[in-house]
Amino acid sequence: MPKHRRRGGAAARRAPNDPSRTLAEALTLYSRGDLELAAQHCRRVLKGRPRSADALNILGVIHARTGSPGEAVKLLTRAAREAPGRPEVLVNLGLALEALGRHPEAEARYREACRLPGRTAQAHFALGNLLRTQGRAAEAVGAYLRATELDPSFAEAHNNLGVALVETGDRAAAEEAFRAALDAQPDHVDALANLGALLAHHGSPVEAEHVLLRARQLAPERPEILQHLALLARRTGQGGQALDALWAAVRLNPDNAGAWIDFVDALAAADFSEVDDPAPYAEVVRACLAREGVEHQKLAKVSAQLIRLATDVGGWIEHAERDPAAVRAAAARAEVLAALAHPLVCAALPRLVLTDLGLERLLTEVRAGLLEAVRDGTEGLPAEALRYGHVVFLLARQCWLNGYVYVRTADEAEAVEALVARLGAEGVRTAGDLVAAGLVACYRPLTDLPFVDSLVEAAKAIPDPDLIGLLVQQVQEPLDEEELAADIPVHGTAANRVSEAVQAQYEEHPYPRWASVDMHTPEPLPHVISGLFPWVNFDDPARFASPRILVAGCGTGRHALMVRTHYRGARVTAMDLSRTSLAYARRKLLEAGLDDVQLFQGDILELEHLETGFDLIESSGVLHHMEDPMAGWRILTRLLRPGGLMKIALYSELARREVVEARAWIAERGYEATPDDIRRFRRDWIEAHPETGLQDFRDFYILEECRDLLFHVQEHRFTIPRIGACVDELGLEFLGFEVTQPVRAAFEARFGAEADVMRSLEAWDAFEREHPDTFLGMYQFWLRKPEPA
Numbered sequence: 196m197p198k199h200r201r202r203g204g205a206a207a208r209r210a211p212n213d214p215s216r217t218l219a220e221a222l223t224l225y226s227r228g229d230l231e232l233a234a235q236h237c238r239r240v241l242k243g244r245p246r247s248a249d250a251l252n253i254l255g256v257i258h259a260r261t262g263s264p265g266e267a268v269k270l271l272t273r274a275a276r277e278a279p280g281r282p283e284v285l286v287n288l289g290l291a292l293e294a295l296g297r298h299p300e301a302e303a304r305y306r307e308a309c310r311l312p313g314r315t316a317q318a319h320f321a322l323g324n325l326l327r328t329q330g331r332a333a334e335a336v337g338a339y340l341r342a343t344e345l346d347p348s349f350a351e352a353h354n355n356l357g358v359a360l361v362e363t364g365d366r367a368a369a370e371e372a373f374r375a376a377l378d379a380q381p382d383h384v385d386a387l388a389n390l391g392a393l394l395a396h397h398g399s400p401v402e403a404e405h406v407l408l409r410a411r412q413l414a415p416e417r418p419e420i421l422q423h424l425a426l427l428a429r430r431t432g433q434g435g436q437a438l439d440a441l442w443a444a445v446r447l448n449p450d451n452a453g454a455w456i457d458f459v460d461a462l463a464a465a466d467f468s469e470v471d472d473p474a475p476y477a478e479v480v481r482a483c484l485a486r487e488g489v490e491h492q493k494l495a496k497v498s499a500q501l502i503r504l505a506t507d508v509g510g511w512i513e514h515a516e517r518d519p520a521a522v523r524a525a526a527a528r529a530e531v532l533a534a535l536a537h538p539l540v541c542a543a544l545p546r547l548v549l550t551d552l553g554l555e556r557l558l559t560e561v562r563a564g565l566l567e568a569v570r571d572g573t574e575g576l577p578a579e580a581l582r583y584g585h586v587v588f589l590l591a592r593q594c595w596l597n598g599y600v601y602v603r604t605a606d607e608a609e610a611v612e613a614l615v616a617r618l619g620a621e622g623v624r625t626a627g628d629l630v631a632a633g634l635v636a637c638y639r640p641l642t643d644l645p646f647v648d649s650l651v652e653a654a655k656a657i658p659d660p661d662l663i664g665l666l667v668q669q670v671q672e673p674l675d676e677e678e679l680a681a682d683i684p685v686h687g688t689a690a691n692r693v694s695e696a697v698q699a700q701y702e703e704h705p706y707p708r709w710a711s712v713d714m715h716t717p718e719p720l721p722h723v724i725s726g727l728f729p730w731v732n733f734d735d736p737a738r739f740a741s742p743r744i745l746v747a748g749c750g751t752g753r754h755a756l757m758v759r760t761h762y763r764g765a766r767v768t769a770m771d772l773s774r775t776s777l778a779y780a781r782r783k784l785l786e787a788g789l790d791d792v793q794l795f796q797g798d799i800l801e802l803e804h805l806e807t808g809f810d811l812i813e814s815s816g817v818l819h820h821m822e823d824p825m826a827g828w829r830i831l832t833r834l835l836r837p838g839g840l841m842k843i844a845l846y847s848e849l850a851r852r853e854v855v856e857a858r859a860w861i862a863e864r865g866y867e868a869t870p871d872d873i874r875r876f877r878r879d880w881i882e883a884h885p886e887t888g889l890q891d892f893r894d895f896y897i898l899e900e901c902r903d904l905l906f907h908v909q910e911h912r913f914t915i916p917r918i919g920a921c922v923d924e925l926g927l928e929f930l931g932f933e934v935t936q937p938v939r940a941a942f943e944a945r946f947g948a949e950a951d952v953m954r955s956l957e958a959w960d961a962f963e964r965e966h967p968d969t970f971l972g973m974y975q976f977w978l979r980k981p982e983p984a
């Protein structure tokens with residue numbers, strides 16, 4: 196900087212009165228990056244020649260670059276007035292207007308520049324960029340195409356053309372555009388990364404790796420290149436490499452939401468049983484659990500594995516399996532609590548449901564042991580246990596999350612009621628009382644219990660974050676939901692007896708009881724579809740720029756939130772039969788800062804009144820709970836506009852074969868759909884069938900979800916041929932199944948990746964017969980309503 200100053204100063208001294216020379220020097224200084232001195236030169240020129248378009252232009256650009264876009268707009272407007280035929284001045288003005296958020300004016304300036312004769316490639320390029328940021332990818336394609344026609348060596352324009360084409364769903368043309376960018380500039384990092392990403396998803400893995408490694412060599416600090424490499428590694432079955440690449444990506448850019456989601460996905464699929472030192476991985480999982488915006492539940496399996504491998508809890512699990520009475524006694528002496536106080540356990544307990552029978556066994560014994568110790572008064576608790584009181588509060592949050600699914604004896608139930616009565620009569624006064632209250636919350640929610648007020652008062656004296664978390668979960672949030680429920684509009688009532696019974700089930704047990712979900716960076720809907728099904732083309736992707744979406748049977752809002760955050764510009768209406776579910780949904784949406792999702796209570800069968808013309812309708816796990824799924828499906832189809840998309844999820848007969856067996860077992864033995872019977876059923880089932888596929892369902896570990904899985908009042912199951920017949924009858928186009936990466940890879944290995952086969956119901960039917968667990972997570976598939984011929 197001082198060097199430039201000296202040189203500029205000398206130059207200015209040499210030719211104080213030569214504006215042309217001063218201007219030339221201003222330009223040189225500007226291109227060297229010495230903006231301050233360049234600005235001084237421009238001002239000197241403007242003193243002598245106040246209408247110099249060049250000086251106004253350079254000075255305007257400098258202001259725009261140094262964070263004064265308002266001043267830049269003034270200077271550039273003057274420059275444009277003085278030199279009306281210069282496209283670059285209009286482009287600079289447009290960029291400054293864009294920085295101020297004045298998009299329509301910026302667009303008008305770019306379009307004006309595009310109409311000028313001469314070198315307007317930059318103007319078309321700038322227009323394309325503006326259109327793309329506004330979600331108008333199809334229009335952006337036109338602008339970029341013109342830019343590349345005018346200047347075929349314009350690598351950036353080819354690259355951005357490719358990006359816009361990806362967003363419109365035209366993968367083949369996008370690939371061509373990225374290749375054209377690389378022809379123009381072989382080391383264009385963005386084009387390499389974008390081409391690599393495209394190939395990593397759908398193309399040749401060998402070429403994808405080559406391209407991405409080149410990109411990484413050129414820009415080792417770019418996290419998204421590592422993400423693409425990781426995706427490729429997962430696609431080719433190299434999970435360990437994927438994990439390493441993604442961990443590097445999140446460390447490079449800890450604010451990148453997508454990188455964390457990818458990392459958590461890779462972590463969830465990992466197996467640490469063979470690693471020498473699992474402790475660092477335990478710390479990594481803990482770090483993921485501390486992050487917002489990722490679905491913590493995905494880490495349930497790996498958390499349990501690392502809790503077993505990397506903490507003292509593993510030993511206690513084995514102990515509980517061998518000698519449960521000894522573990523109960525140890526709980527009363529707080530020995531196990533010390534092990535459970537491990538940071539990974541403390542991070543997992545309030546955030547995800549631990550789907551591990553060994554851990555469940557241990558936690559059930561610990562809970563019972565502590566209850567035994569306090570049943571005759573909190574003197575029964577040693578000082579040591581009070582030190583680990585926070586573990587009890589966290590355990591209570593785990594028990595709430597799992598719907599109080601752990602089995603309890605009649606003695607325990609009685610002891611809890613006695614404790615409730617004592618605390619109700621005496622109030623919560625001592626540290627021991629606080630732990631005792633926490634213990635009650637391990638058996639039943641605190642909501643409405645007679646000692647809640649005194650508990651809240653007592654909690655103020657010791658600001659323990661885990662106790663506060665418990666009070667928020669079990670006192671504050673239920674109150675919030677009660678209040679929110681009152682404002683949810685109702686459109687019609689349950690239309691028939693099945694709807695009534697289904698409604699009653701979900702009013703009592705809303706589904707799912709979820710805590711966190713992946714918060715994706717929004718993408719244009721056609722882009723999402725082309726990522727899933729590259730063979731799907733969109734004639735008019737611009738129609739999805741701000742899609743109107745219906746989530747039919749949204750449950751507790753997880754689904755609605757995912758839809759709202761995943762698709763760019765989404766305008767979401769979500770409905771359900773169950774008001775309790777909708778209240779939970781509203782609270783969770785508000786918690787995520789989303790107050791624009793329209794919720795209402797009603798029956799799909801009564802949706803005739805709804806305005807038609809939805810661009811997308813999603814209904815997951817709903818139609819199979821209706822008396823006549825086709826009746827609901829027909830109504831949803833009617834609500835869709837021609838060209839609109841539909842995503843449906845339905846139970847698979849084959850994947851649920853063990854569920855069917857268990858349902859028969861339940862019917863035979865007469866278990867009812869009550870909390871006590873569901874707990875009893877689980878205990879008896881585990882004893883009689885210690886290792887069945889049922890234990891692999893997450894639903895098995897959560898009381899409400901176990902009811903949904905095995906005790907539902909109405910359940911239809913589908914086969915792929917039946918889905919085919921429904922889709923034909925509805926006159927819809929089948930676009931494809933949404934499956935996990937390993938399933939897709941196995942299908943491609945068996946049948947190939949041609950579009951015709953990927954969307955062939957016959958091929959998928961054959962595949963499912965060979966791999967009957969393929970659709971354990973339901974058939975999830977996309978449909979499109981054809982445009983009239």
Ligand SMILES: C[S@@+](CC[C@H](N)C(=O)[O-])C[C@H]1O[C@@H](n2cnc3c(N)ncnc32)[C@H](O)[C@@H]1O
Nearest residue numbers: 701748749750754771772773798799815816817
């Ligand atoms: C298994 S839950 C699925 C919730 C949500 N789609 C998800 O995936 O998280 C099924 C939901 O469908 C709702 N449902 C069932 N039949 C319905 C109907 N006829 N009209 C509206 N909602 C219905 C239930 O109330 C329940 O909340």
